[in-house]
Amino acid sequence: MDNKITNAKKVATKIDTPKPDANQEAEKPIAKAEAQLDKVKEFSTRVAKIKDELKKDVVGQEEIIDSVIIAIVAGGNVLLEGVPGVGKTRLVRSLGRVLSLPFSRIQFTPDLMPSDVTGANIVEKDENGKLVTSFRKGPIFANLVLADEINRATPKTQSAMLEVMQEHKVTVGNNVHKIAEPFFVLATENPIEQDGTYPLPEAQMDRFVFKLIVKFPSDDELVNIVKMTQVTLDETAESVINGEEILEMRALASQVLVSDEVLMYAIKLVSGTHPELDSACPSTKKYVKYGASPRAAQALITCAKVKALMDGRYNVSYDDINELAYPVLRHRMKVNFTAVNDKLSVDDVIAMIIKETKKVH
Amino acid sequence: MNNFDTENQSVNENNKNNLMNMTEKEIKEYIGFAKFKKRLLAIRLLKTLLATLAFAFIACGVMLIITKLDAWDISPWFSLLFGFGAGAITFPCVFLPLSFTDKKLAYRLDEELSLKERMHTSLQNLDNNSLMSVLLRQDLKKATEKIKAKRIKARGLPVYIAVAVIGLATLITGLAIKQEKVEPPPPPPPPQDEAWSLSMEDELAIKEIIKAVEDSSMVSLAKEELVGKMNELLTALKQEDNYEDARNLVADCADEMDKITYKTGSSGALYDAIKAKNTPFTREIARMLTKTDKTKYEIKFSDAIDSLKHKYEEFEEITPEQQKEMKEDTMLLLSFASLDVLSALAESGVDSSDTLYGYLESLITINKNGVYGIKTIGEKMEVFNYGWASIQLEGLKDTTLKNNIYEELLSQNQNYSVGYGASDGLRELFEIAVPQREDMTSEDAEEDDDSGVEEDEDKNAAGGYGPGLILGTDELIYDKENGQTIITQEIYQKYKEIMNNHFANEDGTVPEEIKKYFDLLLKGYEEGEKENG
Numbered sequence: 001m002d003n004k005i006t007n008a009k010k011v012a013t014k015i016d017t018p019k020p021d022a023n024q025e026a027e028k029p030i031a032k033a034e035a036q037l038d039k040v041k042e043f044s045t046r047v048a049k050i051k052d053e054l055k056k057d058v059v060g061q062e063e064i065i066d067s068v069i070i071a072i073v074a075g076g077n078v079l080l081e082g083v084p085g086v087g088k089t090r091l092v093r094s095l096g097r098v099l100s101l102p103f104s105r106i107q108f109t110p111d112l113m114p115s116d117v118t119g120a121n122i123v124e125k126d127e128n129g130k131l132v133t134s135f136r137k138g139p140i141f142a143n144l145v146l147a148d149e150i151n152r153a154t155p156k157t158q159s160a161m162l163e164v165m166q167e168h169k170v171t172v173g174n175n176v177h178k179i180a181e182p183f184f185v186l187a188t189e190n191p192i193e194q195d196g197t198y199p200l201p202e203a204q205m206d207r208f209v210f211k212l213i214v215k216f217p218s219d220d221e222l223v224n225i226v227k228m229t230q231v232t233l234d235e236t237a238e239s240v241i242n243g244e245e246i247l248e249m250r251a252l253a254s255q256v257l258v259s260d261e262v263l264m265y266a267i268k269l270v271s272g273t274h275p276e277l278d279s280a281c282p283s284t285k286k287y288v289k290y291g292a293s294p295r296a297a298q299a300l301i302t303c304a305k306v307k308a309l310m311d312g313r314y315n316v317s318y319d320d321i322n323e324l325a326y327p328v329l330r331h332r333m334k335v336n337f338t339a340v341n342d343k344l345s346v347d348d349v350i351a352m353i354i355k356e357t358k359k360v361h
Numbered sequence: 362m363n364n365f366d367t368e369n370q371s372v373n374e375n376n377k378n379n380l381m382n383m384t385e386k387e388i389k390e391y392i393g394f395a396k397f398k399k400r401l402l403a404i405r406l407l408k409t410l411l412a413t414l415a416f417a418f419i420a421c422g423v424m425l426i427i428t429k430l431d432a433w434d435i436s437p438w439f440s441l442l443f444g445f446g447a448g449a450i451t452f453p454c455v456f457l458p459l460s461f462t463d464k465k466l467a468y469r470l471d472e473e474l475s476l477k478e479r480m481h482t483s484l485q486n487l488d489n490n491s492l493m494s495v496l497l498r499q500d501l502k503k504a505t506e507k508i509k510a511k512r513i514k515a516r517g518l519p520v521y522i523a524v525a526v527i528g529l530a531t532l533i534t535g536l537a538i539k540q541e542k543v544e545p546p547p548p549p550p551p552p553q554d555e556a557w558s559l560s561m562e563d564e565l566a567i568k569e570i571i572k573a574v575e576d577s578s579m580v581s582l583a584k585e586e587l588v589g590k591m592n593e594l595l596t597a598l599k600q601e602d603n604y605e606d607a608r609n610l611v612a613d614c615a616d617e618m619d620k621i622t623y624k625t626g627s628s629g630a631l632y633d634a635i636k637a638k639n640t641p642f643t644r645e646i647a648r649m650l651t652k653t654d655k656t657k658y659e660i661k662f663s664d665a666i667d668s669l670k671h672k673y674e675e676f677e678e679i680t681p682e683q684q685k686e687m688k689e690d691t692m693l694l695l696s697f698a699s700l701d702v703l704s705a706l707a708e709s710g711v712d713s714s715d716t717l718y719g720y721l722e723s724l725i726t727i728n729k730n731g732v733y734g735i736k737t738i739g740e741k742m743e744v745f746n747y748g749w750a751s752i753q754l755e756g757l758k759d760t761t762l763k764n765n766i767y768e769e770l771l772s773q774n775q776n777y778s779v780g781y782g783a784s785d786g787l788r789e790l791f792e793i794a795v796p797q798r799e800d801m802t803s804e805d806a807e808e809d810d811d812s813g814v815e816e817d818e819d820k821n822a823a824g825g826y827g828p829g830l831i832l833g834t835d836e837l838i839y840d841k842e843n844g845q846t847i848i849t850q851e852i853y854q855k856y857k858e859i860m861n862n863h864f865a866n867e868d869g870t871v872p873e874e875i876k877k878y879f880d881l882l883l884k885g886y887e888e889g890e891k892e893n894g
Contacts, residue, residue, distance in 0.1 A: 036492045
């Protein structure tokens with residue numbers, strides 16, 4: 001009898017098993033939305049923290065820092081150009097610490113070989129004393145790579161960077177070695193010493209989302225630099241973010257809204273740099289030798305989204321595009337002799353193009 | 362740079378606001394777009410209204426100004442209607458171009474309110490309920506709720522206001538102008554049946570005609586008669602009160618004046634001139650001229666006829682002998698225009714440049730035998746009235762006398778022009794038809810005078826009938842057998858006419874004795890013709 005009751009109870013229990021709560025079901029998307037909202041809230045917090053930490057090691061250069069952060073969140077590589085001693089390398093090293101990313105520095109010299117960058121297969125003895133071939137990873141295998149004076153390396157070595165920068169993987173022999181995300185290459189260039197340097201090919205230049213000109217610090221900034229370095233030369237910035245969080249920030253930034261008109265404006269800006277096209281601006285036809293690649297348009301939109309989110313907006317504006325046009329376009333287009341003759345820099349020509357490009361309404 | 366303010370945001374709050382499930386209209390309301398749209402719609406309506414009123418006022422005002430200044434007789438309602446029409450046309454012409462789309466408004470809001478493309482991005486993502494889209498709406502709401510709708514400027518509104526003011530000013534001006542009164546046309550003259558009185562203008566005109574006659578060189582007797590007639594007329598007209606009666610008075614007076622004028626065509630001066638030359642011929646002529654008064658003379662055939670009429674008046678029929686005798690007597694009457702006269706004319710040697718002579722000459726024919734004839738009896742009589750005396754005078758080679766005669770003749774012409782001019786003037790004043798008159802002294806009369814004479818093949822170049830025929834025309838034919846000049850029937854008829862006209866009774870009837878005389882004469886001639894075959 002008891003078994004019957006027990007069985008009946010079991011059956012009843014089965015029968016009486018309550019259905020899932022409708023409210024609970026409704027709360028799932030709400031919970032998801034809440035989590036996303038938290039991430040939006042944290043975005044600015046994280047950016048602020050990164051900046052604060054970097055300020056500890058890098059005096060001034062706020063625009064450079066902002067641009068570098070934008071590029072990193074956007075997932076792009078940055079080319080820093082500046083005279084020696086303006087803090088390019090220090091910035092990148094501090095950045096690595098702040099982002100808690102494995103950091104490696106490659107000092108490019110004319111005798112640097114591609115395998116010195118990517119790594120090579122070596123023959124070594126294993127535990128059993130057998131000779132085995134193993135791949136020794138090169139310094140490129142890091143999350144944050146500082147390619148110092150990249151223009152000093154030979155084109156062959158420079159080209160070794162191409163695959164890594166674009167595809168985030170290294171192919172050695174028949175083996176493909178992926179590089180962990182997030183992966184950034186911050187390269188530096190010395191604009192002064194042109195002897196013994198190899199200008200970066202256009203293809204490689206196109207892999208950098210930004211080219212930032214690190215200017216000589218102001219007197220006040222220099223005073224602070226000197227004072228700071230008198231105390232210590234060590235970098236004191238601490239880690240405030242990790243790679244995973246950067247990836248989250250990147251994913252969040254990609255959701256920022258772009259209107260069709262702003263998108264079209266960015267496209268027009270890029271196509272306006274091509275003198276052979278009908279849509280070229282008058283200044284382009286006069287001063288530009290060749291224009292930016294389609295990657296420029298991708299870089300503009302991607303980075304503009306990050307910038308908008310950093311500014312606390314959820315949509316990209318025309319101003320975002322205009323401000324980012326300089327770091328995005330200056331290394332992707334080349335001015336002709338007319339511009340040189342008129343003493344116009346690339347930035348001057350970009351300014352003209354921006355002025356001549358009408359907003360889409 | 363960090364403009365996030367998500368502290369007060371939560372998904373629960375979002376849920377409460379139902380942001381993810383809003384309709385488009387609700388979203389637009391939520392983000393503040395609706396309030397700006399209402400503002401812009403109001404501006405659009407205001408501009409349209411101002412423009413409509415402006416053009417309506419301008420049209421109405423301009424029409425009022427034009428009609429008043431040009432004194433057009435148009436109702437003010439027309440101007441109002443015109444203005445209304447202008448306004449009706451203006452309204453859609455302004456309202457439609459001012460239209461805008463939501464997209465256009467969004468761009469404008471982003472630009473004017475420095476929203477950094479939030480508005481138009483949000484409008485493009487109305488159906489996008491992603492987190493970013495929702496956060497964008499919240500962000501936009503926060504940005505726009507602080508901004509008043511009035512911040513959207515009414516572009517160009519001052520211009521519309523200015524145009525409306527101009528329109529109002531135009532309308533006020535149009536209303537203020539006083540229209541010049543159009544004087545009504547003068548009343549039409551009263552119908553003629555109504556009481557009439559001689560107007561001052563007509564009286565003055567008649568007096569002017571009287572004065573013109575008085576000042577003319579018309580023969581004085583006739584002049585006095587004419588002036589007297591016209592003064593009597595004037596007196597009568599002043600007392601007349603009926604227009605038709607007045608016209609009749611004028612017509613009668615004018616007819617009387619014509620008669621007086623007609624009778625001036627006599628040979629008063631001729632008589633004196635003729636008498637100056639005391640020849641049997643001229644004496645005979647003078648005898649024929651009956652002096653009625655000092656200046657007026659008439660050539661009275663009646664005396665000659667009278668002397669005959671008793672002779673024939675009892676006759677019912679006339680014998681050939683008597684007819685012959687009548688012919689002779691008639692010839693006597695015509696003797697002045699007969700061969701003798703023509704001979705004298707030919708021998709006078711008058712200067713052919715004399716127009717009167719030329720006139721005479723045009724009446725004369727001459728055959729190769731040197732015999733002269735006169736073309737028409739009617740003109741012959743006129744010649745008889747005027748010309749032969751002149752010829753006689755010409756024969757006298759007395760230039761002074763001739764000139765006096767010519768002057769007299771010319772003055773007689775003038776008598777006609779003055780007399781007939783006065784009577785015609787009176788007629789025209791009272792709209793009475795002017796009678797047609799022949800120019801008795803015109804050479805054209807000779808040309809126009811077709812006495813019904815048909816061209817005769819027997820006529821020679823001079824108009825005569827060849828050798829043996831005395832006169833060149835068929836008016837007078839020389840009867841070779843009888844040795845007499847024969848008056849043809851046609852001549853008789855014309856002669857009869859002349860006699861009838863010349864000696865007609867006052868009532869226009871022909872005296873019976875004249876009539877009988879010629880009837881007998883013609884009858885005898887006809888019978889004579891029949892006898893001759």
